[in-house]
Amino acid sequence: MKIAFTLGKLNSTSGVGKVVANIVNALGAKEGYEISVICNEALKKHTKLANYVEVITLGIARKQRTDWALMVKPLKKLFMERRFDVLVISGMEFVPIYYFVAHRSGVRMYAWEHLNFGAGPNFRLEWIGKRLAVRKLQGVISITKRDHQYYREYCEKKRIPGRLYQIYNLTAFKKTEIRYNSNSRKIISVGYLSAIKGFDILTDVAASLLKKCDDWSWDIYGKGSEKEHLQSLIERKHLENHVFLKGYCEEIFEKYSEYGIFVLTSRKEGMGMVLVEAQKSKLPVVSFDIDCGPSDVISDGKNGYLIRPFDVESMADKIAGLLQSKRLREEFSKCSEKNLEEFEEKVIVKKWECLLRDGKI
Numbered sequence: 122m123k124i125a126f127t128l129g130k131l132n133s134t135s136g137v138g139k140v141v142a143n144i145v146n147a148l149g150a151k152e153g154y155e156i157s158v159i160c161n162e163a164l165k166k167h168t169k170l171a172n173y174v175e176v177i178t179l180g181i182a183r184k185q186r187t188d189w190a191l192m193v194k195p196l197k198k199l200f201m202e203r204r205f206d207v208l209v210i211s212g213m214e215f216v217p218i219y220y221f222v223a224h225r226s227g228v229r230m231y232a233w234e235h236l237n238f239g240a241g242p243n244f245r246l247e248w249i250g251k252r253l254a255v256r257k258l259q260g261v262i263s264i265t266k267r268d269h270q271y272y273r274e275y276c277e278k279k280r281i282p283g284r285l286y287q288i289y290n291l292t293a294f295k296k297t298e299i300r301y302n303s304n305s306r307k308i309i310s311v312g313y314l315s316a317i318k319g320f321d322i323l324t325d326v327a328a329s330l331l332k333k334c335d336d337w338s339w340d341i342y343g344k345g346s347e348k349e350h351l352q353s354l355i356e357r358k359h360l361e362n363h364v365f366l367k368g369y370c371e372e373i374f375e376k377y378s379e380y381g382i383f384v385l386t387s388r389k390e391g392m393g394m395v396l397v398e399a400q401k402s403k404l405p406v407v408s409f410d411i412d413c414g415p416s417d418v419i420s421d422g423k424n425g426y427l428i429r430p431f432d433v434e435s436m437a438d439k440i441a442g443l444l445q446s447k448r449l450r451e452e453f454s455k456c457s458e459k460n461l462e463e464f465e466e467k468v469i470v471k472k473w474e475c476l477l478r479d480g481k482i
Contacts, residue, residue: 122153124477125205126233127215128160131176136313137235139169140394141211143291146171147470148477159199161192169293189218189246196222207477209233209262213241216250220257229480230258231286235391237263237413238271255283259480262286264392265413286482288472289417289464294374294398301403301454303447305381306337308440309404311373311395312387314345314366319386319409321347322431324354326386327364329437337363337444339384342376344369377402381450382443386436390414397464400424405453407439417460424456 126145131138149156149171156174161181170176179195200223208230210219216232223230232254241247254261255276261283263269269287276283312318320341327339348366355364370376383399385408393414399406400418406425408415421427426439443450472482
């Protein structure tokens with residue numbers, strides 16, 4: 122069976138690039154699948170694709186990636202020369218161009234939503250892609266239950282018999298024997314340093330937390346355009362002795378054992394796979410209850426806390442409570458994997474195989 126997944130840019134620091142690499146590696150290892158990844162641009166030195174996964178690069182330069190018209194000619198040539206059984210389109214903004222080029226080729230097409238139905242401005246390519254996908258493609262794959270429900274509500278409202286599926290992202294985290302460090306008073310946050318990840322809000326939470334207790338430190342792992350701005354916020358709020366920008370860490374899994382709490386302050390997420398990875402590392406987690414992802418993995422008051430979006434004081438209060446109670450941290454740690462059965466590799470890969478082979482889950 123010949124299956125192609127699409128990407129804008131393929132590299133190991135992109136969240137979408139990581140989750141696509143994880144699933145194509147897992148599928149490609151099984152008999153009966155020929156897996157290709159079609160991308161505008163491939164930074165091969167950063168990719169973690171297995172050698173049995175074919176990379177097809179359209180040759181569109183970095184500065185031209187958003188010029189969708191440049192994709193038409195190489196894609197037409199590709200679909201004339203190659204016959205794929207299934208095409209999985211990663212990112213709703215790519216749905217219109219792939220549908221335009223490939224809908225008469227006989228390939229079954231699925232759109233893989235990496236954010237959520239409400240994300241993105243109206244009447245842009247992403248907005249159009251979502252609505253085109255539920256009407257014309259063989260299915261839409263959501264990565265959270267909440268987003269799956271959003272798509273279902275839209276289809277019911279518009280009376281569209283949309284074929285909607287929900288499959289969690291596959292993490293590269295390999296579970297080993299992990300012991301929670303209940304003596305650690307260190308907090309960790311991980312993500313790309315951009316506005317959507319809410320690290321500026323993190324500094325507000327940290328400033329409030331400092332008024333409640335001061336025997337803690339908070340490390341932020343990641344790189345991005347907001348680094349200098351965040352450092353200035355840290356200094357402006359006199360957090361230099363408590364909040365630290367640690368840079369990007371390729372093997373972040375190895376760091377989790379040093380910490381006692383994981384905190385997510387994002388404004389929006391597709392899934393928030395860092396929460397899953399933190400829970401697999403036995404960490405209590407605290408997050409705003411944003412769209413989408415946190416509510417799929419956090420049982421409020423049992424293995425972490427879901428905070429009303431952007432309520433800085435409530436988040437600071439909950440973190441302070443965890444810092445002040447070793448017993449509570451240990452109880453949350455014991456329940457850290459309470460909701461993670463559906464995130465097991467065998468469960469996720471089986472769902473993908475059923476969808477690709479049979480067109481249903």
